[in-house]
Amino acid sequence: MTLDFWFDFASTYSYLAAMRIEEAATVRGVVVRWRPFLLGPIFAAQGWTTSPFNIYEAKGRYMWRDMERLAGEGGHALVRPEPFPQNSLKAARLAISADGETWQPSLCRGIFQAEFAEGRDISDATTLAAVVESLGQDTGTWLGRIQEQGVKDTLRAQTEAAMAAGIFGAPSFTVGTELFWGNDRLDQALAWAAAER
Amino acid sequence: MTLDFWFDFASTYSYLAAMRIEEAATVRGVVVRWRPFLLGPIFAAQGWTTSPFNIYEAKGRYMWRDMERLAGEGGHALVRPEPFPQNSLKAARLAISADGETWQPSLCRGIFQAEFAEGRDISDATTLAAVVESLGQDTGTWLGRIQEQGVKDTLRAQTEAAMAAGIFGAPSFTVGTELFWGNDRLDQALAWAAAER
Numbered sequence: 001m002t003l004d005f006w007f008d009f010a011s012t013y014s015y016l017a018a019m020r021i022e023e024a025a026t027v028r029g030v031v032v033r034w035r036p037f038l039l040g041p042i043f044a045a046q047g048w049t050t051s052p053f054n055i056y057e058a059k060g061r062y063m064w065r066d067m068e069r070l071a072g073e074g075g076h077a078l079v080r081p082e083p084f085p086q087n088s089l090k091a092a093r094l095a096i097s098a099d100g101e102t103w104q105p106s107l108c109r110g111i112f113q114a115e116f117a118e119g120r121d122i123s124d125a126t127t128l129a130a131v132v133e134s135l136g137q138d139t140g141t142w143l144g145r146i147q148e149q150g151v152k153d154t155l156r157a158q159t160e161a162a163m164a165a166g167i168f169g170a171p172s173f174t175v176g177t178e179l180f181w182g183n184d185r186l187d188q189a190l191a192w193a194a195a196e197r
Numbered sequence: 198m199t200l201d202f203w204f205d206f207a208s209t210y211s212y213l214a215a216m217r218i219e220e221a222a223t224v225r226g227v228v229v230r231w232r233p234f235l236l237g238p239i240f241a242a243q244g245w246t247t248s249p250f251n252i253y254e255a256k257g258r259y260m261w262r263d264m265e266r267l268a269g270e271g272g273h274a275l276v277r278p279e280p281f282p283q284n285s286l287k288a289a290r291l292a293i294s295a296d297g298e299t300w301q302p303s304l305c306r307g308i309f310q311a312e313f314a315e316g317r318d319i320s321d322a323t324t325l326a327a328v329v330e331s332l333g334q335d336t337g338t339w340l341g342r343i344q345e346q347g348v349k350d351t352l353r354a355q356t357e358a359a360m361a362a363g364i365f366g367a368p369s370f371t372v373g374t375e376l377f378w379g380n381d382r383l384d385q386a387l388a389w390a391a392a393e394r
Contacts, residue, residue, distance in 0.1 A: 046253055056243055058365040062378055069385070168255040181259055184381040188266070 001193040002031045004174040006162050007108075008039040009088035009095075009122055010051070011170040012067050013183040015112040018171075019076055021186060022105055028194040034099075034108055036092040037159040039170055046168070051085045070183075079119035086115055087123035089155075090146050094128055096155050097145035103135050110134060198390040199228045201371045203359050204305075205236040206285035206292070206319055207248070208367040209264050210380040212309040215368075216273055218383060219302055225391040231296075231305055233289040234359040235352065236367055243365070248282045267380075276316035283312055284320035286352075287343050291325055293352050294342035300332045307331060 005021055007014035025032045043052070053060035064080065071078035091111050098104040110131035114120040120127045125146075129139040145151050162172070166179050173180040173189035175196060180189035202218055204211035222229045240249070250257035261277065268275040288308050295301040307328035311317040317324045322343075326336040342348055359369070363376050370377040370386035372393060377386035 056365065058363050062363060062365065062376060065376070066378070066382075166255050166259060168253065168259065179259060179262070181263070182381075184379075185263075 001175060001196045002033055003189060003193040004033045004035050006035045006037055006165075006167055006170060006172040006174065008037060008170045009091040009108075009111055009115065010085035011039065012053075012063065012116065014171040015116045016067070016070055016074060016076070017183040017186055018109055018112050019074065024186065024190055025193075028190050030190050030193040032105070034095065034104055035158055035162075036088075036095045036108070036155070037162040037167075037170075038088065038092060038155065041159055042163055042168060045163070054084070077113075077117035079116060081115050081119050081121070086121065089123070090125060090128060091122045092155050093146045093151050094132075094142060096158065097142065097148070097151045099154075103137065106135055107131060198372060198393045199230055200386060200390040201230045201232050203232045203234055203362075203364055203367060203369040203371065205234060205367045206288040206305075206308055206312065207282035208236065209250075209260065209313065211368040212313045213264070213267055213271060213273070214380040214383055215306055215309050216271065221383065221387055222390075225387050227387050227390040229302070231292065231301055232355055232359075233285075233292045233305070233352070234356040234364075234367075235285065235289060238356055239360055239365060242360070251281070274310075274314035276313060278312050278316050278318070283318065286320070287322060287325060288319045289352050290343045290348050291329075291339060293355065294339065294345070294348045296351075300334065303332055304328060 003025065005017070007018060021032055043049075048055060051060075053063045067078055095104065095108050095111070098107050101107075111122055111128065114127050114131055115122045122128065125143055129143055132139045132142045165172075165174055165177075167174075167181075169181055171181075171183055171186075173186065175189060175193045178189075178192055180186075180192070200222065202214070204215060218229055240246075245252060248257075250260045264275055292301065292305050292308070295304050298304075308319055308325065311324050311328055312319045319325065322340055326340055329336045329339045362369075362371055362374075364371075364378075366378055368380055368383075370383060372386060372390045375386075375389055377383075377389070
């Protein structure tokens, strides 16, 4: 069975999910479909103009401490990027354009690591180019795709599909119409997918 | 080491935590201090006049489905009480008045079960009296305590202590100044408490 992995590159808990999803899915024989989308329009529909972690101070303070504990347990570095949240539009378009490429998961993990392990700005094309280059891919070709109308349209459609699936935060996972929200639900979602295989 | 368990009787995920916390704590040799508080003033400080699960429709729809899956896994019944959220003021005062009694955890679990397993109204004193009676305690004595000024003041102080501890939702757990939020963090919080023992 396939599990759809919905994430926004600006999302802290999506970073944790991205770093472990392929290994956890392989163990269960589940195929992962990486589906970047933008939380911005979804948050805007809830009346938020930035991350709820910025709007609700106590929640934001807690999130960074929680991330610190979880990243530590997982053996991942954690840097708070400036600004937070990052503008993830280009990164999402780049990942969309690599849909179907065997290196798409590596690309996504590389972007998350540049942002949250190294504190680099993912709205800067040079950050994205460095990740593409580290995978042995042609930077000119792939960075060029970010500007293609078809890629822009696909990302917009993917965000609309996320809303239609009832998604309100990231990461989320879907198995058919069954929705799971949060890095904390990854294992339950994978078990669900494996049971439906 | 002691773990402080902060909960609101109106909170769905607090129900799940309440049903398993004593057994999980005993296994780890951790003592649990049950600390009911009111989310209302904390939500009001965030600009919310009701549960965020009512304000944010997609999030609320998801929460009930998530609760259904988790309650099923835990072998607990789940009924959506009307209204939701319930007014938990009397229940919290009753639990506060029983602080230090050996049957306080049973009282709390009984209230949660009346509400979320049987769909009874916990703002109704007869619901609370039935739980007190099932524990072999005198209903007149304990229901009378709800009206005592000292009990009212203690609940108010407990809610203020929750805010001061950085708590913004329920259930939450604290081990000293270390804060953990959500039923999903119960095991991590207990491990933290056990390590500090």
